[in-house]
Amino acid sequence: MSNNILDGKRIAGEIHEEIARIVATRKTEGKKIPHLAAVLVGDDGASQTYVNGKIKACKKVGYEYTLLNFPASISEEKLLAQVDRLNEDPDIDGLIVQLPLPEHISSTKVTEHISPQKDVDGFTNLNYGRITSKHPGLMPATPYGIVELLKRYDVMLKGAHCVMVGNSRTVGAPMSAILSYQENATVTTCHIYTKDLASFTRQADVLIVATGKPGLITGDMVKDGVIVVDVGITRIPTDANERGYYLKGDVEFEEVSKKARLITPVPGGVGPMTIASLLLNTLKATRLRAG
Numbered sequence: 001m002s003n004n005i006l007d008g009k010r011i012a013g014e015i016h017e018e019i020a021r022i023v024a025t026r027k028t029e030g031k032k033i034p035h036l037a038a039v040l041v042g043d044d045g046a047s048q049t050y051v052n053g054k055i056k057a058c059k060k061v062g063y064e065y066t067l068l069n070f071p072a073s074i075s076e077e078k079l080l081a082q083v084d085r086l087n088e089d090p091d092i093d094g095l096i097v098q099l100p101l102p103e104h105i106s107s108t109k110v111t112e113h114i115s116p117q118k119d120v121d122g123f124t125n126l127n128y129g130r131i132t133s134k135h136p137g138l139m140p141a142t143p144y145g146i147v148e149l150l151k152r153y154d155v156m157l158k159g160a161h162c163v164m165v166g167n168s169r170t171v172g173a174p175m176s177a178i179l180s181y182q183e184n185a186t187v188t189t190c191h192i193y194t195k196d197l198a199s200f201t202r203q204a205d206v207l208i209v210a211t212g213k214p215g216l217i218t219g220d221m222v223k224d225g226v227i228v229v230d231v232g233i234t235r236i237p238t239d240a241n242e243r244g245y246y247l248k249g250d251v252e253f254e255e256v257s258k259k260a261r262l263i264t265p266v267p268g269g270v271g272p273m274t275i276a277s278l279l280l281n282t283l284k285a286t287r288l289r290a291g
């Protein structure tokens with residue numbers, strides 16, 4: 001692997017090892033073993049892959065886990081009742097509902113129904129608001145993972161000009177807030193209404209892209225020495241029936257990596273770090289609830 005890779009897979013592996021050691025110690029001390037519950041609605045292939053990855057990571061570090069899979073036809077009311085049940089279950093420490101949900105179910109309503117103490121995705125309004133606190137709660141998992149990855153590569157965020165392309169609720173918006181409030185970076189947030197995107201991306205010391213538009217960022221849009229984090233992960237079909245596919249990020253990797261000091265690959269960059277932060281959040285939630 002070339003030496004400018006921000007290797008999320010390797011760093012996530014290190015975090016898994018650190019957590020596995022903590023879990024083993026907790027076991028010998030008779031303390032509560034973290035327990036993650038994941039709710040999957042429907043049979044979307046990408047969502048199944050993501051949830052399976054999360055469960056596999058739980059197994060690897062020694063967490064307990066529960067996977068609940070409901071048909072796409074489940075009513076909003078029934079799903080909310082399931083969330084209530086998991087909120088009240090004293091053995092469950094962390095709870096995630098994989099998004100997206102079917103159209104007849106409000107993801108905002110379901111997400112907001114998760115107890116903030118168990119909200120290890122960091123999606124609830126309370127945890128979101130606490131980003132701007134000296135004592136943040138459970139941080140949104142993907143932005144938290146990105147900050148952790150950059151820190152473990154000794155990237156100086158304080159005073160750096162970070163350009164965030166994308167302002168989604170799950171990644172872009174909380175990422176901008178964390179970089180500004182928690183890391184004291186200078187932050188520019190760009191989105192689909194930004195005029196002359198390249199004039200902003202060219203100023204970036206650290207460029208983070210989460211738009212879901214494969215190949216949006218090309219080599220001419222970045223400066224030499226930039227640090228690039230690509231959150232995009234689009235399945236590009238390799239045959240007409242979409243049975244085969246490859247994964248492409250929002251960044252044209254070949255051209256941008258020639259100019260970048262550091263850059264995340266897709267896959268193997270941000271994805272594993274999101275799972276690692278989910279595990280870190282689950283440990284934190286367990287400690288807050290059970291010591």
Ligand code: GUN
Nearest residue numbers: 096097098099100121141
């Ligand atoms: N869908 C895409 N990314 C995520 C994530 O990080 N958490 C959940 N719950 N759903 C997602």
